[in-house]
Amino acid sequence: MKTKLYFPRIAILFFLISLSISAQEKYTSYKGLVINQQTEEPVVSAKVEVENHDFSTVTNNEGEFTLKIPADLTNAIITTSYLGYESKSLHLRNFDQERTLIQLIESSEKLSEINLYQVKDAKSLVKECFSKRGENYINHSVVMSGFYRETIQKGRRNVSLSEAVIKIHKESYTSNRRDKISILKARKSTDYSRLDTLALKLRGGPYSSLYLDVMEYPEFLFEDEQLSDYSFTLENPTSINNRYVHQVSFEENSKGNAWYNGTLYIDAATLTLLKADYNLTIENRKLASRMFVVKKPGSVKVYPEKIQYHVNYFEKDGKWYYGHSNAMLEFVVNWKKKLFNSRFTLTNEMIVTKREEVENKKFIKANYIKPSIVMADDVSGFRDKNFWGASNIIEPEKSIQNAIEKIKANLD
Missing domain, CATH: 2.60.40.1120 (Carboxypeptidase-like, regulatory domain)
Structure with missing residues (x-):
């Protein structure tokens, strides 16, 4: 079976790199x-x-x-x-x-009747889309501000919440160098009494969201753009911002142990990938455990049941770049001598909130975090209702807000 790279891995434990933050502007x-x-x-x-x-x-x-x-x-x-x-x-x-x-x-237009950008061969469309990476996406490195959130639920109860304001050194889409991330401000709280910590030693973090950028890292989905292993089908077109968009569904031909399937949304005029939604299906539970679980006792079995990924691209001055992604992974933990299993749902999400065109795009090397590094618990940030200052974040939904309120109550 061919070797695959699967992202994101799960993150339960984080290390925090503390960086100084300039005074927040009035907002x-x-x-x-x-x-x-x-x-x-x-x-x-x-x-x-x-x-x-x-x-x-x-x-x-x-x-x-x-x-x-x-x-x-x-x-x-x-x-x-x-x-x-x-x-x-x-x-x-x-x-x-x-x-x-x-x-x-x-959108109310009957896009299926539009002939201007009709295509017949879905695979050729996708190949041309990837061939235009250097033309349609940013062709120089930029510094971007972003926000990252990761939650872990056991059943319906939130047991871990991690959030961070980050800086991303985004490389050109034609560069062989990988993107780098610095953490500017973060907070995290985990209820370890509700986690099977002996069973789950899983890794991930902000890089796991960044690697969902299909155009920058096609090897994580399409094996270095080897599209021959996939079937592509043109679905009914749609639109965004008055732009016609092809919907191309895809599925791996070989369904031995694990395979991807999903939908690519490609701008009809420029052949730019605007969005991708895809799933990873794994029928071989031993393989699934090896791919996602770093360490566990022999008396427990851990395997994923549902794995879903989404990535969206933003545009500025005619050039596109990674803008937002999220992932959802459902895991089952079976203990040998326990009557009932445990179910965990991990979600992570990252958004680019600001793109900075600066003359000096070099970060201080010591400020980077490595993909293998995770952040340690730090609940101090939950005490401050203005913790994020002027930084844009993703508004917490009710379940996350309830978790935040419980964390605050436990700190009092």
């Missing part, structure tokens, strides 16, 4: 909810950004967001967008700091 926060106008269902992972400025965030699983912008930026236009919906732009004066309702309308 104003605006909260909102993005819903489907027709169904009133929340729109998850919708991008909310300030036009012509580098401030953005995405909605959480409940459609909620908080956007922080400099206090002196009063004449701004805020645009909300998501694949399959018409984008909506509103002047800042239409925003309420406490709650702004944004209703998106599903």
